[in-house]
Amino acid sequence: MRAAVIILLLVIASGSASAQFYDKMFFVGWNVNQPFSNKDFIEKSSSRGARVGYREMLREQIAIGIDLTWATYDDYEPRKTYNYPNSTLTTDFTNYANNYGAMLTGDYYFFVEKKVMPYVGFGAGLGYNSYKVYYNVYSSGDNSFGFLMRPTAGCWFKFSETKNWALNAGVHLDFSTAKSTDVGYKNFTNAGFEIGLVFLDW
Amino acid sequence: MTLFLNSMRYKIMRNVIVILSIFTLLGCGTQPQLSELVNDMVVLTNFPDNVDYKQYVKYAMPLDTIGLSSNTSTNEYLANDYAKMITNQIKRNLDQTNHTWVADDKDADFGVSVLVVNDLSVFQSFYPGPGYYYPSYYGYGGYGGYYGGYGYSTYNYFQQAILVIEFVDLKNSNGTESIWVANIGDLINSYDTSQKTKEAIDQAFDQSPFLER
Numbered sequence: 001m002r003a004a005v006i007i008l009l010l011v012i013a014s015g016s017a018s019a020q021f022y023d024k025m026f027f028v029g030w031n032v033n034q035p036f037s038n039k040d041f042i043e044k045s046s047s048r049g050a051r052v053g054y055r056e057m058l059r060e061q062i063a064i065g066i067d068l069t070w071a072t073y074d075d076y077e078p079r080k081t082y083n084y085p086n087s088t089l090t091t092d093f094t095n096y097a098n099n100y101g102a103m104l105t106g107d108y109y110f111f112v113e114k115k116v117m118p119y120v121g122f123g124a125g126l127g128y129n130s131y132k133v134y135y136n137v138y139s140s141g142d143n144s145f146g147f148l149m150r151p152t153a154g155c156w157f158k159f160s161e162t163k164n165w166a167l168n169a170g171v172h173l174d175f176s177t178a179k180s181t182d183v184g185y186k187n188f189t190n191a192g193f194e195i196g197l198v199f200l201d202w
Numbered sequence: 203m204t205l206f207l208n209s210m211r212y213k214i215m216r217n218v219i220v221i222l223s224i225f226t227l228l229g230c231g232t233q234p235q236l237s238e239l240v241n242d243m244v245v246l247t248n249f250p251d252n253v254d255y256k257q258y259v260k261y262a263m264p265l266d267t268i269g270l271s272s273n274t275s276t277n278e279y280l281a282n283d284y285a286k287m288i289t290n291q292i293k294r295n296l297d298q299t300n301h302t303w304v305a306d307d308k309d310a311d312f313g314v315s316v317l318v319v320n321d322l323s324v325f326q327s328f329y330p331g332p333g334y335y336y337p338s339y340y341g342y343g344g345y346g347g348y349y350g351g352y353g354y355s356t357y358n359y360f361q362q363a364i365l366v367i368e369f370v371d372l373k374n375s376n377g378t379e380s381i382w383v384a385n386i387g388d389l390i391n392s393y394d395t396s397q398k399t400k401e402a403i404d405q406a407f408d409q410s411p412f413l414e415r
Contacts, residue, residue, distance in 0.1 A: 028220055048232075052220070072232050079242055081409050086251065088409040091244040098232045134234055136244045137362050137388045164212060199216050 022164070022200040025063065027053035029168060029196025033071050036189045041075070041095050041131070048072040051194060053105065061109045067123050069101040069150070069174075071190070094134040096141075099176065099188060101127045101148045117156040117166070124149045127176035131183045146178030146187070156198050164201035170194050240392045243402040246385045247410050253381050255412050258373065261296060262307045263314035265289045272320035274361075280318060284396065288316060291400050292367060295407040300415040311373040312381065318389065320363040363389040365399065367406065382410065 031049030035042055049071035055063040077093040103125030110118045127148030132141035154170020176188040268285040270277050279285075292314060293303060304310050364387035371379045384406035392398050407413060 026216075026220065074234065087246060087248045089244070089246050090405050090409055092242060094234050094239060096233060132233070134239050136240055136242070137236070137391050138244060165216075197219070199220075201212070 023057040025055045026199040029194040031192050031194045033190045033192035035073055038185045041183050042073045042097055044075045046071055046073040060112050063107045067103045067105045071099045073097040091135040096132040098130040115158045121152040127178045129178040131180050142180040142182040144178040144180050146176050148176040150174050166198045168196045168198045243386050243392050243398050245402050245405045247406055248383045258311040260302045260304045260310045261312050261314050262304055262310035269317035274322045291403045299413050313370045313372050315368040317366045318363055322361045324359055361390050
């Protein structure tokens with residue numbers, strides 16, 4: 001599947017179109033994230049994340065649209081014995097957090113129609129986090145919704161003026177109020193970077 | 203014409219990339235594989251408050267069979283090598299903690315009940331189709347998903363088993379009260395079941411130092 005995507009990327013890279021001004025854009029990007037909340041549960045960074053987004057230009061340098069985000073974090077707790085008042089448990093744990101977000105997002109572009117387009121953005125919306133603990137074939141967990149916001153900064157790189165797609169690279173900071181008392185999250189905060197494509201002629 | 207073809211090619215490729223990307227990204231492990239989880243068995247021991255374990259010296263336990271509670275078999279006990287390995291390992295641990303095996307329940311301070319609880323679950327799902335992709339169910343041993351042109355059913359099977367070791371009080375309550383229970387699992391999906399079962403039984407005793415006399 002990934003090979004197919006890479007081949008298609010190469011094919012599309014050879015194409016061009018004559019359109020110069022774009023008012024609708026579509027983003028698809030791979031996200032790498034580092035969690036900051038509740039490191040007892042998950043401390044490891046995650047390379048399993050993505051964003052798809054859609055934008056319409058509101059004015060010359062301002063676009064508004066939606067972002068759908070996803071990230072999966074996991075970490076491993078080696079085998080240990082846990083003592084409780086009337087029971088004792090020995091096991092290892094694999095912890096998972098699957099985070100999903102849907103946000104209304106606005107971007108501000110510093111230039112108009114350049115090959116290099118730096119921008120800043122801010123998204124706010126709904127976050128859904130699923131926390132799971134796996135031990136052998138057993139599992140337990142908790143799910144929660146919360147407010148999610150994501151400030152971003154990034155840049156597009158168009159390889160030529162005539163291309164109707166661009167490479168996008170950026171950084172983001174996520175803050176979600178999706179808490180879970182079961183697994184010890186008061187909120188979920190993470191930082192990350194993204195590499196992806198922008199289709200400028202959607 | 204060239205312009206038109208370029209534009210068409212762009213749109214087709216763009217849509218394919220977006221669809222493939224979304225499926226690729228959504229398919230990236232949002233849950234662990236079974237093989238990552240079953241290296242060691244889970245050992246849980248439960249015990250009531252205020253039990254003076256020193257008073258329990260002699261125990262009774264069948265050495266050649268263990269009980270079986272299963273929704274896939276009408277047998278009520280297991281009498282194979284695995285069952286004997288389990289009872290031997292329990293006896294070894296009880297010997298090491300200075301308890302004495304007796305053949306007759308009437309002479310025992312506590313009885314050791316050993317039971318395997320086996321459960322097979324079958325899940326059936328129907329999807330109306332067409333073209334809907336059904337991802338693999340987390341319940342291990344089932345079938346993966348596929349694209350369906352028409353409505354279709356999928357079956358997922360999941361089998362698991364736990365070993366329950368229970369000490370019942372024969373001295374004071376005539377076998378109606380449990381003074382120690384160990385639950386060990388999973389016996390079906392864990393690697394190297396015999397060796398891991400032995401280690402888990404040892405662990406159940408190791409994490410219950412109060413059993414030592």
